[in-house]
Amino acid sequence: MESKRVLSIRDLEISFKTTDALVRAIRGVRLDLFQGETLAIVGESGSGKSVSVKAIMGILSSNGSIDAGKILYTDPETGEEFSIVDMSQREIRSKISGQRIAMIFQDPMTSLDPTMTIGKQIMEGMRYHYQVPVQEARRKAQELLELVGIDNSAKRMKQYPNQLSGGMRQRVVIAIALACDPQILICDEPTTALDVTVQSKILELIQSIQKEKNLSVIYITHDLGVVAKVADYVAVMYAGRIIEKGSVEEVFYDPRHPYTWGLLSSIPDLNLEEEELYSIPGNPINLALPFQGDPFAPRNRYALNIDFEQEPPLFSAGGKHRVASWLMDPRSPKVERPASLERRLKEMREEIGRNE
C-alpha cells in the first residue's frame, strides 16, 4: 500500500534581511515526507537545512520571511490539511508545532531550560495545549521518560538539567518532543554534540520510537554515514537548494552530483585508518552576495562552461532520483566517478543491505 503523504514542500523560498544585505537562504526547495518514513537532509554547514525545517515549525528568526512556495501538512489520521505558509506564526504554533510536528535540536546541553525541572518541561506542552490535568500529565511524563530509556523516572522528574549527562538530556528532549503525540519528528543534528558512543544509542532510540509510533521523521545531518543507516529518502542541499535527492538506494548506488560525490568521499572510513580524510575544496558561497550560474561551480572539478553561466535545472535520473547538475544533460560529456569513491560506495551499499 502506498503510504500517505504528510508533508509536502513546493518551491520554497526564504530570505533573511540583515543590516547590509538580503540573504537568500532557501531557493526553491521541493520535498515530500510520507507517513512512517524517514527523510534525511544532508549538506555542509550553512546550506539551509535548519532554515527549511524552522519554517515548518513557525520558528524562523524575526528577520526571515517566506517569499514564495507552499508547505502543506496533511494530518494522516483526520486527513485535515494545513497550508503552513498561509498561517500566521501564532497560528502555526497553536495548531502545528509541538502538537503535530515536534522538533529536537542539536545541543542538549543548552536546549533545556536550566531553571525548570525536567518534569515541568515535559509536561509543559501537554498542559499548555490540551490542559491535561497535572496528575495525568505527570503520569504520562513518567511513561515518556521510561520510553526514552531513563530509569527512576519519578526522581528524574524533580531534577534539573544540570544534574543529567548530555546523552540523558537528549533523551529528555526527545521525551519533550513526544509529549503531545506528534506525527512528524524533526531531528536537527540530534547527535552531533554527543559522544560517539552515545550517538548510536540516541539514533537507535529515535528509530525504535519511530517504529513504535509510526512517526515520520526528518533527520538533518552532515554525516552521510548516518543517512545510510536511518533514512528512506535523502535530500542533499547546497546553497539553499536541493541538488540531489532520491531514495537511499538510488543515491547510494548511483550518486550523480559531484557535490554528493564529495560528501560521500569525506565520510571517515573505519576500515582504512591511514588514509587522509577527503574534503571538498573551497568554501560554500556567501548567499548575501550576488552570483551567476551554479553556486557550486567554483568548487567543482567537473564544472562545464555552462555551469558558470546558468544554474542547472533538476534532471530526472529515473525513479524518484533527481539531480541538479549539467552533467545530467544528454549533451554533456560523460564523466566517471573517481575509483576511490566506487570502493566506498560498495561498502556503504553493504551497510544499507544489512539494515534492510
Place this chain on the structure above:
Amino acid sequence: MVRYIGQRISIAVVTVFLILLLLFLMLELMPGTPFNDERLTDQQRDVIMEKYGLDRPILERFFKYMQLMLKGDFGISYTLNKNMPVSFMLGQRVGVTMSLGLQAVLLGLAIGMVLGIISALKHGTWLDSAMSMIAVAGVSVPSYVFALFSLYVFAFLLRWFPIRYNPSAPGLSGVLPVISLSMFTIATVARFLRSEMLEVLGSEYILLSRAKGLRESAVISRHGIRNSLIPVVTVVGPLVVNLMTGSLVVEKIFAIPGLGGLFVQAITVNDYNVVIAISFIYSVMFVLVMLAVDILYSVIDPRIRLSKGGPA
C-alpha cells in the same frame, strides 16, 4: 544548603567585626581629637581624655566598646550634642534613611526591570535606543546632580513638590529624593537585564519552547524573564553601596534628617562615637544585603543550589 548558609553567616559576622576594628584604627590615625577647642590647655585636654577613657590603649578601648555595643550602647556624643547617647541621636534617623533607601531600591528594581525587559523585546528599535540613552545617563550622572536638577525644576520652578523633606509628611516630600536615589539603580538594572534577556532569548531552550508551540508571550514569561532575572540579584549589592554613598549628599540637598547629614557633620568635628556608629550601621547594612544576595541567589538558581562543587 544549611551548611552553606551557616558558613555565609559566620563570614558575615567576622566581616562586621573586622570592619569595626578597622574603623577604630582609622579614627586613631585621623588628625585631631574631639576636643580641639583652642581655649583648652593641654592639661585640661588630658583630663577630658582621661574622663572619657580616651587615654587607654586602643585595643582595650576596642573591646570595651564591643561589649557595650552588644548591649545597644554606642557611647555618647562628644561634640555635636554633648553627652547625649549616640543611640538616641541615631534613633529616628536610621528609620528615615532606611525607609528612603528601601523605597529607592524597590522603585529602582521595579522600573529598571520593566525598562530592561521592554528594551530587550523591542531590541533594535527606536524605543530600545532611547532607553539605552536614558540608561547611560542614569549610570554616569551622579545622584546629587539629579537631586539638584529635580529640586530646581519640579520643586522650585513648577512647585509640584516641597523643597525640603518633611519627616511628618514623607509621602510627597519624599518623591524627589527617592527618585534621585533610584536613578542609578534603574539604569543599572535596565542595562543589565536587557543584555541578560537578549542572551537568554537567543538561547536554544527558548527555541525549544517556541518549537513546543508556546505563544511568544508564554515563551517570554515562562522561560525568558525567569532566566534573565536570576543574575540581576548579583548586581543588587553594588547598587546598595552606590545608594548609601548617594544618600550622604542627597540627604543634605533635601535637608533630610537621616544618617547621611549627621555623618558628614560628625566627621568634620571628630565626634568619634557618632562616626563609628554610623559607619558601623552602614557596614552592617551592606554586609546584610550581600548576605541576603548570596543566600537568595543560591536558593533561586538550581544550578548553584544543586551543583556538586558549590554549596550543597
